[in-house]
Amino acid sequence: MQRVPPKEMKNNPGPKQTTSLEMETWANQAKSPPKKKKHCQKTSTTFDSLETTTARSSGEISMLFSNFADMLSERAAVDTSQRMDLENLLKEAQSIEAFLKDKKSHLKQTLERISDQLSD
Template sequence: MEGSTVTGKLILPPANHTGLNMNNSKGLQKRTLEMEAYGNEPPQQDSSPPEKKGAVDPTTLFEMAVTGANEEINMLFAKFGDVLSDRVAADVSQMRELEGILLEAKSLESHLKEKKKHLGRTLALMSDKLTG
């Protein structure tokens, strides 16, 4: 049984049946007294900002610090991304250049091997004419 209303008053169930601890039960009792005092209407909260007497709310300071840290981290990530992007572009450019050099070296190697074979055949032909 949760709680029931009898003639505008909230009656709390016994604490041992609800599983509530004593602190929570005391809070409910306080709330019940407040409701009775205001005629079952919850008290109106003052929506005006609290007066500042040179003290700043620690929660506000924390939120400002977190916001500043988030902006700083985002800026660092953006810079890091830009640096990585530039580095990747440079690496790709260097890889293409190295692939071009490697292709040229293979072509030159093939050409020199062909020249060596041709020179070998020419020397063999000259040797055959001289010996024979």
């Protein structure tokens, strides 16, 4: 056996004694599920939360697209109506233009006859 000087003996308490509290803690750790399962449960909860959020977002996006499609449809109907109104106005303007050209031509002929009668 080796002889230990007295100073080193004070610093070296010898083999560590396990207390009952430490034994219970160790036993509870051995019985408890591994930490990976807790992480999986947390991941599963996070995944469920993500699915719920995705489903809500998908519903909101669908509603927004539906509203957008309705607005586009209404706008297209208004545009079609305005285009038809403009086409009708254009037809009316062309009709008036043709009428005025005819009147001008008729008036020109009348003035030429009057001029011819005066010059005779």
